[in-house]
Amino acid sequence: MYPLKYSYVYIPLLPQSLSEVLCTPTPFMAGVHSSMKNEINDLLDVIIVDLDGGSIYLPECVILPHIPDPILSRVYTALTMILDPDLMMADYAFQPPPLKVSNLVMQDKEIRAVFIRLWAELFTGYRSCLTLIRIHPEPYITFHKAKFLGHHNLMEDDFLTRILDGMGFGSFVSERGPPFRSCDIFDEVYASLPEVLKDERANPDKMIENIRELATQLFINENPNTQPYAQKIPRPPEGAYSRIHQPSFPIIDWIHVQEIIDEGLEKTSSKTKLSQVRSQQPRIVPIGPHIMAVSEKMQLLNNNARRLEVLRNCCTFIFDNRIADARKIFPAVLRALKSKVSRLALTQELSEHIKQHNRAMLEHQQFDLVVRLINSALQNDSSMDENGIAANILPLVTTFCRKLCTGVIQFMYTCIQEHAVWGNVQFWQATFYQDVEQQIQKLYLPQYEKQMAIEMDSKTPTSEKSDSDLMSSWTSSGRSPASSSQTSPSKRQSAGSLQHVRTQDISALEIAAEQLRIWPNVEDSGKEEMMSNEESTVFSQAIHYANRMVYLRVPLDAAKSLKNSFSVEGESTSNSNVTNSIAESDSLDAESGFDEQEVSDIGNNVVKFVMKFVDKVCPDSGVTPDHIRSLHTMIPGVVAMHIETLEAVHRESKRLPPIQKPKILTPALLPSEEVKMGGLRVYLLPDGREDGLGGNLGGPVLIPAEGAIFVTNYRIVFKGLPCDPLACEQIIIRSFPLSTLMKEKKLSSMYLAQVDQYLQDILQLRSNTFQLMKVGFDEEVGNENVEAFRKLVHKLGSPLTLFETFAFASQHDTPTTPIKGHKKDKTLKSFTKKTLMRTAKKVGIKQKHPSTSKLKQKYSPSSTTSLRRNIGGAGGSDSESERGSVMFDDDAMSSKSVYRVSMGTLQEP
Numbered sequence: 055m056y057p058l059k060y061s062y063v064y065i066p067l068l069p070q071s072l073s074e075v076l077c078t079p080t081p082f083m084a085g086v087h088s089s090m091k092n093e094i095n096d097l098l099d100v101i102i103v104d105l106d107g108g109s110i111y112l113p114e115c116v117i118l119p120h121i122p123d124p125i126l127s128r129v130y131t132a133l134t135m136i137l138d139p140d141l142m143m144a145d146y147a148f149q150p151p152p153l154k155v156s157n158l159v160m161q162d163k164e165i166r167a168v169f170i171r172l173w174a175e176l177f178t179g180y181r182s183c184l185t186l187i188r189i190h191p192e193p194y195i196t197f198h199k200a201k202f203l204g205h206h207n208l209m210e211d212d213f214l215t216r217i218l219d220g221m222g223f224g225s226f227v228s229e230r231g232p233p234f235r236s237c238d239i240f241d242e243v244y245a246s247l248p249e250v251l252k253d254e255r256a257n258p259d260k261m262i263e264n265i266r267e268l269a270t271q272l273f274i275n276e277n278p279n280t281q282p283y284a285q286k287i288p289r290p291p292e293g294a295y296s297r298i299h300q301p302s303f304p305i306i307d308w309i310h311v312q313e314i315i316d317e318g319l320e321k322t323s324s325k326t327k328l329s330q331v332r333s334q335q336p337r338i339v340p341i342g343p344h345i346m347a348v349s350e351k352m353q354l355l356n357n358n359a360r361r362l363e364v365l366r367n368c369c370t371f372i373f374d375n376r377i378a379d380a381r382k383i384f385p386a387v388l389r390a391l392k393s394k395v396s397r398l399a400l401t402q403e404l405s406e407h408i409k410q411h412n413r414a415m416l417e418h419q420q421f422d423l424v425v426r427l428i429n430s431a432l433q434n435d436s437s438m439d440e441n442g443i444a445a446n447i448l449p450l451v452t453t454f455c456r457k458l459c460t461g462v463i464q465f466m467y468t469c470i471q472e473h474a475v476w477g478n479v480q481f482w483q484a485t486f487y488q489d490v491e492q493q494i495q496k497l498y499l500p501q502y503e504k505q506m507a508i509e510m511d512s513k514t515p516t517s518e519k520s521d522s523d524l525m526s527s528w529t530s531s532g533r534s535p536a537s538s539s540q541t542s543p544s545k546r547q548s549a550g551s552l553q554h555v556r557t558q559d560i561s562a563l564e565i566a567a568e569q570l571r572i573w574p575n576v577e578d579s580g581k582e583e584m585m586s587n588e589e590s591t592v593f594s595q596a597i598h599y600a601n602r603m604v605y606l607r608v609p610l611d612a613a614k615s616l617k618n619s620f621s622v623e624g625e626s627t628s629n630s631n632v633t634n635s636i637a638e639s640d641s642l643d644a645e646s647g648f649d650e651q652e653v654s655d656i657g658n659n660v661v662k663f664v665m666k667f668v669d670k671v672c673p674d675s676g677v678t679p680d681h682i683r684s685l686h687t688m689i690p691g692v693v694a695m696h697i698e699t700l701e702a703v704h705r706e707s708k709r710l711p712p713i714q715k716p717k718i719l720t721p722a723l724l725p726s727e728e729v730k731m732g733g734l735r736v737y738l739l740p741d742g743r744e745d746g747l748g749g750n751l752g753g754p755v756l757i758p759a760e761g762a763i764f765v766t767n768y769r770i771v772f773k774g775l776p777c778d779p780l781a782c783e784q785i786i787i788r789s790f791p792l793s794t795l796m797k798e799k800k801l802s803s804m805y806l807a808q809v810d811q812y813l814q815d816i817l818q819l820r821s822n823t824f825q826l827m828k829v830g831f832d833e834e835v836g837n838e839n840v841e842a843f844r845k846l847v848h849k850l851g852s853p854l855t856l857f858e859t860f861a862f863a864s865q866h867d868t869p870t871t872p873i874k875g876h877k878k879d880k881t882l883k884s885f886t887k888k889t890l891m892r893t894a895k896k897v898g899i900k901q902k903h904p905s906t907s908k909l910k911q912k913y914s915p916s917s918t919t920s921l922r923r924n925i926g927g928a929g930g931s932d933s934e935s936e937r938g939s940v941m942f943d944d945d946a947m948s949s950k951s952v953y954r955v956s957m958g959t960l961q962e963p
Contacts, residue, residue: 204440
């Protein structure tokens with residue numbers, strides 16, 4: 055197991071009376087006598103190794119993961135060459151000279167050498183994944199597990215994951231993590247193994263030579279003295295045991311014996327020689343191969359050169375506000391973001407835009423496109439963030455924003471909160487530790503540069519090799535040594551130039567090694583200052599990340615679930631019209647004025663989540679208890695203020711104009727076919743078949759498609775258009791008969807990158823006509839509509855009688871639904887007429903003539919004679935003229951005539 059250490063229970067020989075210990079759920083290694091063989095066979099989850107018979111019993115419930123294949127094959131080959139070299143050449147037609155088998159002692163060392171190489175190859179690049187948190191008073195180093203597995207492409211490998219999660223690897227990191235310590239043989243093998251494996255691929259015969267060389271070194275370390283040790287015991291003379299009178303053995307005076315030993319040690323000074331042999335001076339540990347060298351980066355970049363160019367052009371179009379050009383290549387960019395290199399390039403492009411243009415305020419269309427790109431990048435990554443995509447996106451989403459209205463700004467983090475990575479505590483810890491390492495590096499970098507400059511000034515002129523290295527470093531940075539001075543550079547200028555070039559390549563472990571080297575010579579006041587600066591750095595980063603976690607964990611509509619409204623007696627210190635930004639976190643040290651009771655259930659969950667993070671990282675990083683208590687006091691206030699701030703943002707975001715969706719296309723129906731339910735907007739999703747997906751088969755990308763689903767008395771029909779803008783002129787139709795529906799399955803929600811929407815309701819409809827329809831309902835379709843759709847499909851697919859099927863629809867009298875006419879809008883004329891007539895009826899001045907049905911009476915008082923006298927005029931008192939003057943048609947009625955009648959009535963004496 056070297057360099058790992060077994061840190062669990064080990065029992066050399068377990069007594070039979072304590073056999074119950076074997077049922078413990080914790081890992082253990084125990085030796086038992088062969089007489090207990092029948093008793094331990096009943097153990098379910100215990101691996102039994104029979105040392106007498108040379109066999110291993112593995113229970114069925116125990117599944118042992120395998121070592122990754124390229125490494126495992128090399129181990130098999132090396133062990134075969136050591137234990138049975140003839141087996142390696144058994145299949146050769148012309149066998150090479152046989153290998154010489156080593157003796158048993160050297161075979162043991164060769165096997166150990168194979169496993170040292172195995173662990174060194176498994177841990178390739180581990181030192182590049184070490185994260186430095188504190189240097190003084192003691193170095194605190196963590197291991198970035200997700201980064202290590204991501205660069206090795208072993209996220210799904212169970213063997214390496216279990217190794218990294220074990221206690222043995224934890225002690226391995228704590229012991230071998232410090233960059234300034236005593237080194238051993240594993241450090242040397244780890245640093246030189248990549249070059250050794252490269253030579254062995256070119257010449258396989260060198261494998262056994264390198265293994266035997268390493269075995270020889272192991273043998274020398276265990277036996278430093280070349281002369282074999284022979285124990286000298288005086289042999290008794292012949293016949294000594296045949297004496298009749300044997301003298302008794304005298305009692306030894308141990309004090310006298312110790313004096314003799316001490317006198318001999320002083321003469322030979324063997325203690326001094328032994329201490330000189332075993333003592334090892336601490337030194338800077340070699341960094342070994344970088345983690346980036348594990349993956350073939352140059353080959354990936356060459357294969358993705360075209361994709362990166364399209365991605366760069368799309369980002370340029372977006373920030374130049376050329377939205378039409380950006381939308382043309384947007385589907386290609388979304389497909390390119392499935393590659394890890396493209397996702398990293400996206401984060402770099404967005405970061406460069408902020409640095410160069412210093413424009414974080416975007417227009418609405420720019421904002422929406424960038425949000426879709428970031429959501430697609432996060433969707434294609436896992437919750438462990440093995441590639442560092444989410445860590446690079448964190449500073450971007452707290453910078454990009456858009457203006458909703460005067461005084462209300464929406465930051466981009468409110469639109470990307472649905473991803474699982476934000477709920478992973480391990481992600482937040484690893485990202486926090488990485489940022490702390492960068493701040494510690496900036497803290498000691500000026501002092502390190504100054505120290506390196508002094509050391510290089512004190513050295514002799516550089517050799518030809520160092521001059522060539524200096525020239526190559528200047529060339530790689532795009533400058534030349536002559537650009538710094540017109541004359542030839544002196545020794546001081548060369549040292550300063552080299553130090554300036556290596557500033558970007560200095561790692562935190564190199565700075566920590568230098569600090570640990572000079573630490574014993576630093577005065578006490580300087581030590582206290584260093585420790586205080588490091589603790590302040592970690593504390594400030596803890597505040598910064600507490601705000602980031604609140605931003606990403608509190609949803610945009612969290613203000614709806616507040617239990618108690620905020621007090622209106624005194625004005626709040628927070629501005630509810632502007633969202634919090636990173637720059638606003640400086641006022642969080644003061645008391646916020648909010649009680650924990652004022653925070654909603656969502657807020658309480660966020661507070662617990664952030665406090666769990668603080669309680670984990672702060673004590674490990676050496677933050678003082680007073681600062682931890684201040685963080686606990688600050689977090690509830692930050693959550694409450696942020697919830698209040700998001701209220702205005704949520705209100706204004708709802709007022710934005712909705713995205714215009716394509717018009718629903720109505721399918722063509724068969725004779726006697728009627729639509730029973732239609733117009734439900736859905737998306738036709740890929741169902742596992744490659745038809746219509748383009749890609750390897752070529753052709754346009756037709757699926758996913760956006761349209762509507764219809765239910766008729768015969769079929770289920772989908773009709774819509776492809777989501778790909780380059781194929782949007784095509785029409786997609788998919789249908790099958792209702793009676794052939796064989797299986798309906800409800801699937802979990804998924805993210806559709808083409809429309810930047812999470813589809814909550816997804817149905818998979820399978821027909822026995824070899825047709826499959828996988829549809830996701832749009833967010834505008836409610837759950838009740840989805841349930842009604844499902845019930846109607848089952849009802850029509852299994853009718854009560856035969857005559858209700860589509861085949862008999864032409865002969866069966868189907869009740870038609872009456873078409874209601876369009877109701878005429880009310881006009882001012884009709885409104886005035888009905889209002890005045892209703893008022894007159896209430897006061898009792900309306901009469902209806904009994905002999906007319908289509909005509910209506912004028913308004914008249916109770917005395918009809920007075921009305922006739924005032925209105926009749928020259929017409930006399932004949933009934934016909936009276937009827938003509940009193941009765942009139944509805945269309946001829948107006949407010950003016952009514953007013954005249956009323957006035958005539960009121961003027962009667």
